[in-house]
Amino acid sequence: MSVGTLTIDHGAIDANWRALDAMTRCETGAVVKANAYGLDAESVAQTLRRSGVQSFFVAVAEEGPIVRESVGSLSNIFVFSGHMEGDEDLLREYQLVPLLNSREQIERHFSVLPGRSFGIQLDTGMNRLGLEPSDWVAVREDVLLKQPVLIMSHLACADDPSDLTNARQLRVFRAMTDGINVPRSLAATGGILLGEAYHFDLTRPGIGLFGGSPFDAAEPVVTLTADVVQVRDVQVGETAGYGNVWIASRRSKIATLSVGYADGLIRALSPGAVVYDHDAACPVVGRISMDSITVDVTNLAHIPETLCIIGSHQTIDDLAGSAGTISYEILTSLGMRYRRERVNWHN
Ligand SMILES: *Cc1c(COP(=O)(O)O)cnc(C)c1O
Numbered sequence: 001m002s003v004g005t006l007t008i009d010h011g012a013i014d015a016n017w018r019a020l021d022a023m024t025r026c027e028t029g030a031v032v033k034a035n036a037y038g039l040d041a042e043s044v045a046q047t048l049r050r051s052g053v054q055s056f057f058v059a060v061a062e063e064g065p066i067v068r069e070s071v072g073s074l075s076n077i078f079v080f081s082g083h084m085e086g087d088e089d090l091l092r093e094y095q096l097v098p099l100l101n102s103r104e105q106i107e108r109h110f111s112v113l114p115g116r117s118f119g120i121q122l123d124t125g126m127n128r129l130g131l132e133p134s135d136w137v138a139v140r141e142d143v144l145l146k147q148p149v150l151i152m153s154h155l156a157c158a159d160d161p162s163d164l165t166n167a168r169q170l171r172v173f174r175a176m177t178d179g180i181n182v183p184r185s186l187a188a189t190g191g192i193l194l195g196e197a198y199h200f201d202l203t204r205p206g207i208g209l210f211g212g213s214p215f216d217a218a219e220p221v222v223t224l225t226a227d228v229v230q231v232r233d234v235q236v237g238e239t240a241g242y243g244n245v246w247i248a249s250r251r252s253k254i255a256t257l258s259v260g261y262a263d264g265l266i267r268a269l270s271p272g273a274v275v276y277d278h279d280a281a282c283p284v285v286g287r288i289s290m291d292s293i294t295v296d297v298t299n300l301a302h303i304p305e306t307l308c309i310i311g312s313h314q315t316i317d318d319l320a321g322s323a324g325t326i327s328y329e330i331l332t333s334l335g336m337r338y339r340r341e342r343v344n345w346h347n
Contacts, residue, residue: 003259003291004226004309006338008039010047011346012219016209017051019217020192024199029055031188031206032067033080038264038332039210039221043342045070048209057204061090061098068094078119078150080129083109092116099152101129103139110146119150124172125165126156136176144180150202151182158190158198159214166194190214212327213317219346222331224310224338226257226275229292231303240294241286245271252298255282257307260291264333265309268323276308 021028030053036044045056045067055076056067061084064077071077076097082105083091083098091098091113099121100106109118120143123130130153131139153173157163173186183201189208191198193215208215211222234240234252257275261267267288274281275293277300285296295307310316316327323330 002339003263003337004224007223007341007343009221009343009345011344012221013047013209014051015346016218017048020205020208023192024203026199027202029057029202029204030209031057031204033059033063034332037210038334041066042070055202061087061096064090064094064096088112103135106139117149120148122153122176124153124169126154133176148182150185151177152185155191158194161194207328210331220315222310222316225306225308226259227306228255228304229258230256243287246286252296255295255297257293258291260289260293262290263335263337266323273322276313277304
């Protein structure tokens with residue numbers, strides 16, 4: 001048996017990309033790093049290619065080949081981590097465009113792959129990746145002579161429109177790039193929602209395509225259900241799971257599901273997490289184990305065959321909220337033990 005069924009609605013991914021695309025007048029790309037946020041880069045990139053995506057983004061060169069093979073030779077594939085030592089074969093063979101982050105990377109690229117397409121990543125205040133303003137001033141003239149295909153930066157607080165960091169980074173980005181005749185990109189999902197000033201020539205949504213906040217109007221993409229393996233009666237005072245952290249205060253029915261933290265249901269989800277039998281919320285009780293969780297189904301009138309972990313009653317953001325995390329972390333943690341079904345419910 002598989003630990004559960006993970007349904008991925010490619011119709012919803014297509015609809016989400018179209019909805020984000022309709023919010024701007026520029027090109028809309030797609031970020032498919034980390035195996036398309038855990039949802040399978042190969043099939044997701046294929047779907048998005050059909051939606052009309054021409055520019056894909058991955059985090060490291062090693063993620064490029066699977067995307068190249070699924071989207072064909074005509075699309076752009078950009079690499080956020082730029083050109084690291086040893087990347088040249090992958091960059092050349094799969095026509096990946098590194099977004100050069102430092103003077104060291106710029107030198108490496110011009111010496112190892114001269115004449116090959118590249119972009120530039122600027123740091124406008126996040127202090128994570130990209131050239132600082134002072135570095136940019138020093139290399140800008142030389143770099144522009146070599147004709148970068150994209151200049152980008154990334155916003156640190158775009159999920160919160162009221163954060164003043166957004167406007168500050170926008171000002172820095174404009175000061176570093178205004179008047180340059182190269183396509184520019186600043187916005188991920190959150191940046192698209194901040195409005196036209198943030199859009200420039202190309203946007204780079206990731207989480208919004210997969211149904212996550214801050215794109216609250218997104219169509220849900222993921223449904224996750226797990227089979228009930230066993231149900232037992234538990235007497236008052238008995239416990240469930242490791243460490244006896246849950247103690248029955250009434251006679252209870254406890255169902256065991258064969259999914260656990262190895263499948264992305266991280267331990268921080270308990271206590272407080274629920275799973276659903278149709279409309280009825282059933283609390284997860286006791287600690288989450290590597291391969292199983294225990295659920296209190298006492299209030300149900302019947303014994304369920306399956307329980308729903310992510311679905312219409314509990315979104316990826318709801319589940320993430322129970323663990324004090326974000327939907328990005330839930331999606332990218334789901335793991336490979338599920339039976340994965342590709343559907344087209346929303347179209
Ligand atoms: C991950 C990432 C994105 C996509 O961000 P979302 O919030 O998922 O839309 C865009 N740009 C960069 C540089 C990233 O690292």
